Amino acid sequence: MPDTLIEYEAATLEARAVFDDIMATRKVDRVNNFWKALAHDPKTLRRTWESVKEIMSPGALDAVTKEMIYLAISTTNQCGYCIASHTAAARKAGMDDAMFAELMAVVGMANETNRLAAGYQIPIDDQFLAK
Amino acid sequence: MPDTLIEYEAATLEARAVFDDIMATRKVDRVNNFWKALAHDPKTLRRTWESVKEIMSPGALDAVTKEMIYLAISTTNQCGYCIASHTAAARKAGMDDAMFAELMAVVGMANETNRLAAGYQIPIDDQFLAK
Amino acid sequence: MPDTLIEYEAATLEARAVFDDIMATRKVDRVNNFWKALAHDPKTLRRTWESVKEIMSPGALDAVTKEMIYLAISTTNQCGYCIASHTAAARKAGMDDAMFAELMAVVGMANETNRLAAGYQIPIDDQFLAK
Amino acid sequence: MPDTLIEYEAATLEARAVFDDIMATRKVDRVNNFWKALAHDPKTLRRTWESVKEIMSPGALDAVTKEMIYLAISTTNQCGYCIASHTAAARKAGMDDAMFAELMAVVGMANETNRLAAGYQIPIDDQFLAK
Amino acid sequence: MPDTLIEYEAATLEARAVFDDIMATRKVDRVNNFWKALAHDPKTLRRTWESVKEIMSPGALDAVTKEMIYLAISTTNQCGYCIASHTAAARKAGMDDAMFAELMAVVGMANETNRLAAGYQIPIDDQFLAK
Amino acid sequence: MPDTLIEYEAATLEARAVFDDIMATRKVDRVNNFWKALAHDPKTLRRTWESVKEIMSPGALDAVTKEMIYLAISTTNQCGYCIASHTAAARKAGMDDAMFAELMAVVGMANETNRLAAGYQIPIDDQFLAK
16 A cells, blocks of 8 residues: 555654654664554554564564564564565574575474474473473 | 374384484483374374474574574464473573563564554565565 | 456356345445455355355444454454455445554554463463353 | 353254254264354354355365365364364264375475465466466 | 462562552452463563553443454464453453354454455455555 | 576576476476575475475375365465465366365365354363373
8 A cells, every 4th residue: 555655744743753763773764664554553653663672672682583583473474564574674684595594494394393283182291381 | 192192112113213313313311292293104203303303403593593483483373282392492492581581572573563564554665575 | 366257247147146145235236356256166155155244244243343353353364355355344334544543453462462372371360261 | 161062952943953954964963062162153053054064065075185174274273172173073084094194294394385485485486377 | 381470479560560550450459360471571561561551442442342353363363361361351341142153253254255365366356456 | 586586507506406306206397486496595495395295295195185285274374375386286186176166165164163163162072082
């Protein structure tokens, strides 16, 4: 819905403030379509950005690890937009070709064994059970 | 199906060889229920183990990162067995409480924004499009 | 597959009868691509329409609530066709911008907490357990 | 919710008629919990049974093939109840150990390559495109 | 993991403040296991609660509609904990048996047609396309 | 990402060997985009092909049954690429219009009842429980 994306000029003051913070935090001069679309609902735009900002900033896990996990989930969920945007984000954060290749291999394998475990109705090992 | 798990003594020679390699590779003296269940189909047991062994050995990504990605996907897919076993595996590979907490936060957020992107029918940004 | 959609003129008598009932029930003069595609299998076309007609007619829940639930699920499942068509259907049934915004916020949040509950392996509270 | 299952004696006349048809069609003397639970909503009970009856009766595909497809999907969706009940149904329809083993192998592989295709953002081959 | 739930007495001051707000907002004298588990990560506990509180308070959609949407998604995602807890929450917000029955019928149907639309590779109708 | 597909001429020797085996096994003179994309990671290309080759060769289940199961899963997962390519593969293996129609009907129904079973929180029947 390209023409329903809200550009900076057309955004509410509340949405602009979020756009400003995204650009300042990420040191970029534009925001992605994701944020332009959410600007239709400034409350969700603000809440989502604040959550993303808090969650994705480096902590016990570094930025590229977090972005690769994001991409793993987006791939599992078949979200086309998210795969495209988070592949770019992970690349920017340092994911090189070899890391991408290994990431995809793990994503594929986990999705496979998740179903083998379910289909074989495998009981949880005693030592993995919450005590 | 506890009584349909195949223990070492009851396993075929082909399955035992896989069990042996799992125990040697992981330096453990038993295999998880997952492998005991797959022993019903030695061909799938062997193929799955060889794939897991190749994919999960450290490379461009280290072991704990790979295990956390596995856990992220298992959580997204609501696979109870896999969540339990890969939480244990990730812990063993070095995931501490802070890493687990951040992992879960990313998993939750990615699953949320995957749906916001879909529901708002957001077009992929030109710069993210494959050229 | 635009050229495999079956238009009214090319449809079987059984399929035309379903098309007629869809148009009469919805007070429209055409049917969506969904029905034109299902016309390849008149039995599934008829069964699906009869089920949709029974389920989506207002009852304990009104039409717009049912359409929003349909959209919530389509969004969760990343079904592009369904998101587009049920956004239109929900709008027609009365969903305005504010309702859409809140719907999407709930969809995002539910998808997030569904994974937090799974990943933290949270036991069901006693009072929620079926007795 | 065992105590919310509706047994034959407690069912409405409409629900009993469905129970009777299920038992007659399947040549069994009881119905599964699935139907006892749906008896809370006789309309959904009837509609679901009529659809299942029409869809699952042998046609271009035989009964065991249909049951294995049902199990493949239930496994992909991580539906514990459905995996248990459709494993039993497929066994009853003729699925032996070797067929189950190959079914699970395909289910696992398809779930893996579905994600590789998504993550690598692979464009559809021209010859596979709807014309 | 019952023994890893954090009760009020064992919670950090930050977590207790969230527990207090949950109890005050919902006019209850205890919090669900979900919150007790998240208390392991006070930051995620706080952020998740603040988001849930903002999103689930009545607005353009009333409380019971929001809870039913939450339940629809939890059911689609096969999240056992979420199905149990949000069935209870929707009941408390006013969902009666008839509403539950219709909700489940819509959830089932949407999940069915989502796949028919995908499998038949149905192109989006021109009038549904974002302009 | 058309320009990131690796054609035979540009492929590594390891990747070419896999391409050769795919063409020889399937008696075709080209490989699908899926394999050209995986050629970026020859190890995953090789492992995936060897697994697919082993799993998809006729055994207890014939080729068309395996391809239909693959398509059922791809449809459930909303994988556009996989739906297109495995519809073609299933057609080639012998799936005719009537088989496709019945396959889709089962896929739709299974996705529906998977959610009814979850939403009604139906306990597994004693006779289906693993002993």
